[in-house]
Amino acid sequence: MGRPPCCDKVGIKKGPWTPEEDIILVTYIQEHGPGNWRSVPTNTGLLRCSKSCRLRWTNYLRPGIKRGNFTPHEEGMIVHLQALWGNKWAAIASYLPQRTDNDIKNYWNTHLKKKIKKLQSAFDSQMAPSDSTTYPPLSISTAGKSHQNMPSAKNAHHYPNIYASSTQNISRLLEGWMISSTPQKKLADQETNKECLNGLVEGVDFEFESVLAFDNGCWDKMMKSGDYYPKGGYGNNDKAACILHERKLQKQESLNNASLTFFDRWLLDESASQLDGAIEQQVN
DNA sequence: AACAGTATCAACCGCTTCTGC
DNA sequence: GGCAGAAGCGGTTGATACTGT
Numbered sequence: 001m002g003r004p005p006c007c008d009k010v011g012i013k014k015g016p017w018t019p020e021e022d023i024i025l026v027t028y029i030q031e032h033g034p035g036n037w038r039s040v041p042t043n044t045g046l047l048r049c050s051k052s053c054r055l056r057w058t059n060y061l062r063p064g065i066k067r068g069n070f071t072p073h074e075e076g077m078i079v080h081l082q083a084l085w086g087n088k089w090a091a092i093a094s095y096l097p098q099r100t101d102n103d104i105k106n107y108w109n110t111h112l113k114k115k116i117k118k119l120q121s122a123f124d125s126q127m128a129p130s131d132s133t134t135y136p137p138l139s140i141s142t143a144g145k146s147h148q149n150m151p152s153a154k155n156a157h158h159y160p161n162i163y164a165s166s167t168q169n170i171s172r173l174l175e176g177w178m179i180s181s182t183p184q185k186k187l188a189d190q191e192t193n194k195e196c197l198n199g200l201v202e203g204v205d206f207e208f209e210s211v212l213a214f215d216n217g218c219w220d221k222m223m224k225s226g227d228y229y230p231k232g233g234y235g236n237n238d239k240a241a242c243i244l245h246e247r248k249l250q251k252q253e254s255l256n257n258a259s260l261t262f263f264d265r266w267l268l269d270e271s272a273s274q275l276d277g278a279i280e281q282q283v284n
Numbered sequence: 285a286a287c288a289g290t291a292t293c294a295a296c297c298g299c300t301t302c303t304g305c
Numbered sequence: 306g307g308c309a310g311a312a313g314c315g316g317t318t319g320a321t322a323c324t325g326t
Contacts, residue, residue, distance in 0.1 A: 106293055
């Protein structure tokens, strides 16, 4: 006899959260702290399952979450870490403390995967026009809405930023909670898409230069704040040196791994070199 | 204006892992 | 060590917004 799913109970509400529900949840967590999710619905009177409460808090109500506008540095981090680990969104999210795993997963599925496909096309046409078997296909998961077509050049940047206005409304009601505002993304998207298209015309995807351009300054800050290894394991003094050593070993191992695709190896080589530079600066 | 197609993202589902007994 | 319940995770879905015809 298996355990019935918590959300199958009669009277449990599903679907989008209302601002009122958000306020109740946030107020409760402010008083009692996150955790013990099982008791949340009973103690708050919310007609939600514990799972739903946890998800709502983790992905949208938790303080310090940054919404929308992924920076080139963040994109680079996601692309690099996804190439290394695959779809380990929680692990990837641990390196981007202001982002949730759900947000990263969505961003990967809706933006980055397409960009990488575009990049592969550019590589295929540029490097192996007559023999595609030389360069195996990318190891990108096709899960999700794979039936949907690539965005056309003319409508690729038509989507305004519609990030949860309700969450922002809640944030206004809750003093001290920092949910960032969502500045206009449209113009930036238009510019980057323009650059991307121009780049493809030239045979080089300029947008991907920004995707893979790890900002040494940001990396530096991250290293200093200890975000690179969030679960510890190194002392402050030798952290950078240890990371550099590990990265070199990892890079060598990865490059020797015959199962890696052409793109994987290229990605590791390119971005890892930049990372190593940043880390070496930290050591020195 | 109406409709179809597409992109986006919040939320759900089911499986796995963790934790306490 | 084994079990049950809780929590976490990743894949998927559905509602919605937007564009093009």
